[in-house]
Amino acid sequence: MSSIDYNGLKVLIVDDQTDVLMILRNMLSELGVNQIFEASSGGEADMFLDTAADMINLIICDWNLPEKSGLDLFQKVREDMPNVPFIMVTGRSDINSVMNAKNCGVHAYIRKPFSLSELEKKIQRTVQDGVKAA
Numbered sequence: 269m270s271s272i273d274y275n276g277l278k279v280l281i282v283d284d285q286t287d288v289l290m291i292l293r294n295m296l297s298e299l300g301v302n303q304i305f306e307a308s309s310g311g312e313a314d315m316f317l318d319t320a321a322d323m324i325n326l327i328i329c330d331w332n333l334p335e336k337s338g339l340d341l342f343q344k345v346r347e348d349m350p351n352v353p354f355i356m357v358t359g360r361s362d363i364n365s366v367m368n369a370k371n372c373g374v375h376a377y378i379r380k381p382f383s384l385s386e387l388e389k390k391i392q393r394t395v396q397d398g399v400k401a402a
Contacts, residue, residue, distance in 0.1 A: 272392050274300035281306050282313040282329040282341065283357065288380070292328060292357075295384050299391070310336025314344065321349055326395060331358035331365070342374055353394035357382075 279301055281292045289306050296304050305324065307313035310333040317324070327345060331338040342354050355376045356369050369377050375394040378386060 272395050275302055277301045277326050277391075277395070278303040278324050279305065279326045279328060280313065280316065280324045282308075282310070282327070282333065282338065284308050284330065284333055288330070288357075292387075295387050298384060299388060309334040310338065310341045313341055317345065317348065324349070324352060326353050326355070326391065328355045328357060331356055331360055331369075339369065339372060339374075342369075342372060346373060355390050355394055 274296075277296075279296055281289060281296070281304060283289050283292065286308070289308065293304050293306070303323075305316065305320075307316055312335075313329070313333075314336060327341075329338040329341055333341070338356055338358070342356065345352060345354055353375045355378060356374045357378050357380060358365070359380045360366075361379055366377055376390040378390050
């Protein structure tokens with residue numbers, strides 16, 4: 269059984285595709301996450317984090333976003349919220365993208381489409397890493 273308190277997670281999900289936001293919201297709810305916030309662009313996520321960063325302890329973000337890429341958002345999060353775990357979600361599968369994300373410090377990288385068990389494994393690993401780093 270997992271040692272993660274999913275009920276205590278406050279997750280920001282960022283994706284410009286409404287169906288992906290819905291799928292992520294449903295998966296997170298199934299895991300027991302009750303506090304889920306959404307943004308449909310990098311700019312919207314930026315504005316949310318400027319006003320409510322203390323409400324978030326995990327970010328799950330698409331790579332390709334309008335206004336600001338997921339990688340750009342990650343770099344801002346690293347400056348303002350260095351201990352918040354960040355999972356990059358993308359349809360990209362090329363090794364350069366994966367290496368770029370890892371070299372920038374992204375905690376985990378998950379390719380679309382993904383299963384609930386894949387998402388759960390990534391969350392467990394990143395949240396536990398975040399706790400160790402804090």
